[in-house]
Amino acid sequence: MSTPPERGGSEPPVAGPTEETEARGPGRRRFLRGAGGAGTAFLLAACSGEKDLSSRWPVDEASVVAHRVAYPGDLRTVALSAALENQVVGVYASALAAAGAGRLGTVPPALTSFLNQAMAQHTDHAKAWNAVLTRAGKPALTGVPLSDQQEITATLAKATSAADAAALALQLEEQAAQTYLLATYSVGGTSEIERAATIAPVEAMHASTLRFLLGQYPVPDGFLPVDRAARPSLLTI
Numbered sequence: 001m002s003t004p005p006e007r008g009g010s011e012p013p014v015a016g017p018t019e020e021t022e023a024r025g026p027g028r029r030r031f032l033r034g035a036g037g038a039g040t041a042f043l044l045a046a047c048s049g050e051k052d053l054s055s056r057w058p059v060d061e062a063s064v065v066a067h068r069v070a071y072p073g074d075l076r077t078v079a080l081s082a083a084l085e086n087q088v089v090g091v092y093a094s095a096l097a098a099a100g101a102g103r104l105g106t107v108p109p110a111l112t113s114f115l116n117q118a119m120a121q122h123t124d125h126a127k128a129w130n131a132v133l134t135r136a137g138k139p140a141l142t143g144v145p146l147s148d149q150q151e152i153t154a155t156l157a158k159a160t161s162a163a164d165a166a167a168l169a170l171q172l173e174e175q176a177a178q179t180y181l182l183a184t185y186s187v188g189g190t191s192e193i194e195r196a197a198t199i200a201p202v203e204a205m206h207a208s209t210l211r212f213l214l215g216q217y218p219v220p221d222g223f224l225p226v227d228r229a230a231r232p233s234l235l236t237i
Contacts, residue, residue, distance in 0.1 A: 071138055074187040076232040078132045081196070082141040084179060084230060085126035087152065088172050090144060092119040094156055095165040107162040111213055115169070118206050125199050132191050145237040146230075163214060170210040177203035178229040200224075 071079040092115045099107040099115075130140035152168070159165045180200035184193055204224060212218040 070237050071133070071235075074189050074192050075133060075136055075138055076235065077183050077187050078129055078136075078192055078195075079138075079141055079237075080230060080232050080235055081176075081180065081183065081199075082126050082129035082133065083144055083146050083235060084172075084176050085122050085129060086141065087144045087146060087149060088122045088169075088176065089119055089126065091152060091156055091168065091172060092116075092122070094153075095159070095169070098156070098159065098165070099162070104159060104162050104165055107165075108213075111162050111166060114206075114209060114213065118169075118173075121202060121206075125202075128195055128199065132189075132195060135191070146234050147236050148234060166210055166214050170207055170214065173203050173207040173210060175228050175230055176200075177207060177224060178226045181224050182226045182229045 095104070096112065096115050096119075098104050099112060126141075130142075134140050152172075155168055156165065159168065177200050180196040180203065183196040184200070187193060187196070204220070208218045208220060
């Protein structure tokens with residue numbers, strides 16, 4: 001497979017919103033004030049034969065050495081992926097609890113439904129990544145051993161509206177989708193590539209749905225970027 005064009009490189013320019021799409025904007029912005037939800041399809045681009053994560057991610061040598069003890073080679077990416085899924089599940093559960101307690105103000109049914117459905121899917125994704133680890137003789141990841149966990153938890157604790165919670169969810173969904181896309185052409189194991197290739201499009205569709213609910217233009221660029229992909233050094237184990 002060939003590497004997708006870099007953003008801002010040879011990729012043809014994407015036309016900006018037309019007057020028609022601008023006119024639709026206010027309607028979308030009302031979704032988080034009580035309207036219903038909708039999903040949007042997302043085109044995922046993947047390719048390249050790169051096998052070395054360091055070719056795309058800056059490498060913290062000391063961190064890599066520490067991680068290799070528990071999860072060597074490509075299993076670092078698998079462990080990272082399982083931890084990201086656990087993180088999203090925890091955030092969604094906490095957001096639903098905050099909504100139920102009234103701490104997020106009026107939460108539209110569309111967002112509540114999305115959080116419940118997406119949380120179930122992320123739980124399944126975590127199980128899928130952990131299955132790869134256990135088949136390799138490594139322990140499954142049931143917690144969130146990520147260096148940004150405290151920051152993410154604090155951000156959610158500060159949320160005072162449904163929009164705040166949805167914005168954090170969007171950040172995590174985009175990170176997951178891009179991390180798995182990068183994994184498809186950065187790891188060598190068939191199981192790892194299959195997991196990444198089947199899960200990444202789902203996270204990308206989650207992100208599109210959240211953009212729609214937030215009143216943002218939901219249609220993505222023609223190629224999914226990887227600039228927000230998580231690094232293996234994010235793992236703290």
